[in-house]
Amino acid sequence: MTIITYDGTFGGFLTAVFESYNRKIFPVDICSRMGEQKHLFAQKTDIQTDEAKAERVWRGIQQKMTEKNKQFVFYAFLSEEQGIEMKIYRFLRRLFSGNLDIETDFGDPDVLYLTQTSRKVKQEAMRMLQFVRFQHTKDGLYFCGIEPRYDVIPLVVSQFQKRFADQRWLLYDLKRNYGMLYDKNKPQEVVISNKEFSSITGQVNDNVLQEGEEFYQKLWKSYFTHINIQERKNLKLQRQHLPRRFWKFLPEMMILN
Amino acid sequence: METKTVQQRLEILSDAAKYDVSCASSGSNRKNATKGIGNGVACGICHSFTEDGRCVSLFKILMTNHCIYDCAYCANRRSNDRQRATLTVEEIVDLTIGFYRSNYIEGLFLSSGVIKSPDYTMERMVQVARKLRMEENFNGYIHLKAIPGASPELVHEGGLWADRMSVNLEIPTEPNLKLLAPEKNYPAIFSPMTQIRNEILASKEEVKIFRNARRFAPAGQSTQMIIGATPETDRQIILLSSGLYKTQNLKRVYFSGYLPVNDYDKRLPALTRPPLVRENRLYQSDWLMRFYRFKAEEILTDDQPFLDLDVDPKLGYALRNLHLFPVDINRADYEMILRIPGVGVQSAQRIILARRHRKLNSEHLSKLGIVMKRAKYFLTCNELPVSTTDWTPEKLKHKLVAGAVSKNKKSLDTQLSLFGNYQPVLPPLH
Numbered sequence: 268m269t270i271i272t273y274d275g276t277f278g279g280f281l282t283a284v285f286e287s288y289n290r291k292i293f294p295v296d297i298c299s300r301m302g303e304q305k306h307l308f309a310q311k312t313d314i315q316t317d318e319a320k321a322e323r324v325w326r327g328i329q330q331k332m333t334e335k336n337k338q339f340v341f342y343a344f345l346s347e348e349q350g351i352e353m354k355i356y357r358f359l360r361r362l363f364s365g366n367l368d369i370e371t372d373f374g375d376p377d378v379l380y381l382t383q384t385s386r387k388v389k390q391e392a393m394r395m396l397q398f399v400r401f402q403h404t405k406d407g408l409y410f411c412g413i414e415p416r417y418d419v420i421p422l423v424v425s426q427f428q429k430r431f432a433d434q435r436w437l438l439y440d441l442k443r444n445y446g447m448l449y450d451k452n453k454p455q456e457v458v459i460s461n462k463e464f465s466s467i468t469g470q471v472n473d474n475v476l477q478e479g480e481e482f483y484q485k486l487w488k489s490y491f492t493h494i495n496i497q498e499r500k501n502l503k504l505q506r507q508h509l510p511r512r513f514w515k516f517l518p519e520m521m522i523l524n
Numbered sequence: 525m526e527t528k529t530v531q532q533r534l535e536i537l538s539d540a541a542k543y544d545v546s547c548a549s550s551g552s553n554r555k556n557a558t559k560g561i562g563n564g565v566a567c568g569i570c571h572s573f574t575e576d577g578r579c580v581s582l583f584k585i586l587m588t589n590h591c592i593y594d595c596a597y598c599a600n601r602r603s604n605d606r607q608r609a610t611l612t613v614e615e616i617v618d619l620t621i622g623f624y625r626s627n628y629i630e631g632l633f634l635s636s637g638v639i640k641s642p643d644y645t646m647e648r649m650v651q652v653a654r655k656l657r658m659e660e661n662f663n664g665y666i667h668l669k670a671i672p673g674a675s676p677e678l679v680h681e682g683g684l685w686a687d688r689m690s691v692n693l694e695i696p697t698e699p700n701l702k703l704l705a706p707e708k709n710y711p712a713i714f715s716p717m718t719q720i721r722n723e724i725l726a727s728k729e730e731v732k733i734f735r736n737a738r739r740f741a742p743a744g745q746s747t748q749m750i751i752g753a754t755p756e757t758d759r760q761i762i763l764l765s766s767g768l769y770k771t772q773n774l775k776r777v778y779f780s781g782y783l784p785v786n787d788y789d790k791r792l793p794a795l796t797r798p799p800l801v802r803e804n805r806l807y808q809s810d811w812l813m814r815f816y817r818f819k820a821e822e823i824l825t826d827d828q829p830f831l832d833l834d835v836d837p838k839l840g841y842a843l844r845n846l847h848l849f850p851v852d853i854n855r856a857d858y859e860m861i862l863r864i865p866g867v868g869v870q871s872a873q874r875i876i877l878a879r880r881h882r883k884l885n886s887e888h889l890s891k892l893g894i895v896m897k898r899a900k901y902f903l904t905c906n907e908l909p910v911s912t913t914d915w916t917p918e919k920l921k922h923k924l925v926a927g928a929v930s931k932n933k934k935s936l937d938t939q940l941s942l943f944g945n946y947q948p949v950l951p952p953l954h
């Protein structure tokens with residue numbers, strides 16, 4: 268009965284996988300050492316993250332997976348779901364034991380679960396592309412504070428960078444309290460201590476808003492109201508596509524005034 | 525002189541633009557090579573959803589709602605007494621860039637009422653696109669409507685700036701178009717449509733030889749027709765759109781359920797609500813042709829002018845062809861699996877992949893997302909008993925329709941899920 272603990276990062280997890288082969292451990296669980304203590308009487312082996320070892324496992328995964336699913340394991344990991352590590356671990360054991368093409372074995376519960384979970388993470392990343400709303404501030408920065416369900420901001424940075432190459436922007440994860448800042452050169456991770464925005468709705472304080480920002484928001488809200496076809500009203504459908512939890516970040520969903 | 529504020533004019537012109545169905549921003553991979561603003565994402569992105577549940581992807585606006593024509597089905601016809609407004613080229617450009625920078629939109633969908641002449645109108649629309657690309661360095665999506673009757677030179681230039689172009693067919697048969705819009709005719713619609721088709725094909729060939737050749741409407745061409753304003757049958761409409769996909773190489777044919785905007789006009793039917801269910805059934809038929817490998821003739825046979833409003837066309841097909849079922853999930857080919865009611869494209873693909881590893885049973889199937897309540901009458905798998913033989917089409921239909929009125933029935937949706945294939949890019953591992 269061995270439990271492997273690690274630091275909760277993806278690199279740490281991959282190191283744990285490496286060590287399980289290296290030291291011939293067959294863990295009954297792999298969990299973050301920061302997490303709650305589930306296994307009181309089990310024997311624990313703590314693994315220190317080692318980038319070189321992680322890299323080797325990662326490359327091994329890349330070799331075995333098809334083009335389409337190269338990021339599959341990483342996405343599933345980002346879901347932070349309870350017990351995701353063991354599911355990935357079992358999957359990797361099968362993958363490395365030479366089973367061809369197991370990523371399509373949807374009859375296997377682990378494969379199916381990982382497929383569905385990585386899909387959810389991808390979908391959440393997609394929602395960032397959909398529902399991020401920048402507010403233009405006085406110092407020229409385009410700011411957005413948002414709360415993704417999973418830690419997906421790093422997944423969408425390159426897309427935003429391509430799209431908004433000529434403006435400075437900051438995507439801030441309000442729940443995890445960090446953001447990615449792009450200064451027209453390259454993105455970097457930042458943590459803001461002195462917040463001039465609401466950490467609930469991400470709305471920037473009025474006094475730091477760029478002149479004109481309010482104008483565009485107002486125009487956007489009227490556009491949104493007038494492009495709707497009243498005779499086709501279908502709130503259920505709207506809600507299906509536009510989850511409630513994002514409404515507070517969207518100017519068009521805030522009460523019109 | 526224009527005394528209305530930008531906001532007032534924006535309201536009038538978005539209100540006037542809302543009847544255009546298309547809002548898709550898909551099909552373009554335009555790169556932000558100039559390090560300016562914007563790029564295209566092939567799958568398209570919806571940025572919001574209005575109360576009618578429709579996707580807001582593009583800033584969809586009319587340049588003006590003044591019009592010299594008098595089409596019976598249109599709210600902007602010249603004989604209507606309503607508020608009129610025009611936005612200048614600069615105003616449209618500014619609004620597009622302003623909205624885009626805040627990530628409200630994927631780009632612009634510009635259409636217009638006809639002022640002075642088709643050329644005069646088209647010329648200004650092209651100016652907007654040119655200015656966005658050349659002066660603002662904008663690489664986001666542009667959908668330009670081609671105004672019937674505009675000169676080929678203008679249509680050509682429009683296609684060089686735009687990602688997608690469209691010419692609306694409006695009414696599914698020419699005599700009925702002439703009845704409702706005496707100033708319009710099919711040749712004036714098909715001539716730009718054919719030109720756009722040819723130029724798209726030519727530019728694709730050119731790009732194969734010279735990588736840097738300028739692309740013409742890389743996201744293709746679409747069209748739209750109004751459903752229910754005139755008496756065409758569903759069969760006519762489906763055959764027409766399947767013909768358009770083939771001959772005009774269209775990317776999409778949109779249907780717009782007729783909204784009684786001018787109920788005083790006696791040439792139009794008296795409707796209280798837009799025919800939403802019919803519109804939805806037509807879209808489902810459209811998907812069957814585009815993604816499920818159905819032929820138009822299979823969806824509606826000679827003796828069936830209209831789609832059944834009670835059941836979707838795929839179920840309708842299965843009920844008419846019960847002799848083809850049940851389908852063996854573990855053996856049948858992809859085409860046949862796609863035809864099982866309750867199996868979508870994604871599930872069909874997964875079935876094909878997964879069954880190479882092991883025989884699939886009904887538990888696997890429901891975990892794969894197959895709607896077993898519906899599908900079980902049409903398939904066999906490892907252990908499922910054949911349950912179709914004793915059913916007549918009528919009884920089975922009755923059973924399935926009654927079962928479908930459940931609480932978690934999905935809301936009528938005419939938009940296909942766009943995000944299925946989106947792959948965000950992995951950041952370097954650190």
Ligand code: SF4
Pocket residue numbers: 591592593594595598599600601602636637638705
């Ligand atoms: S030409 Fe277009 S805008 Fe003008 S009346 Fe006809 S449909 Fe309406």
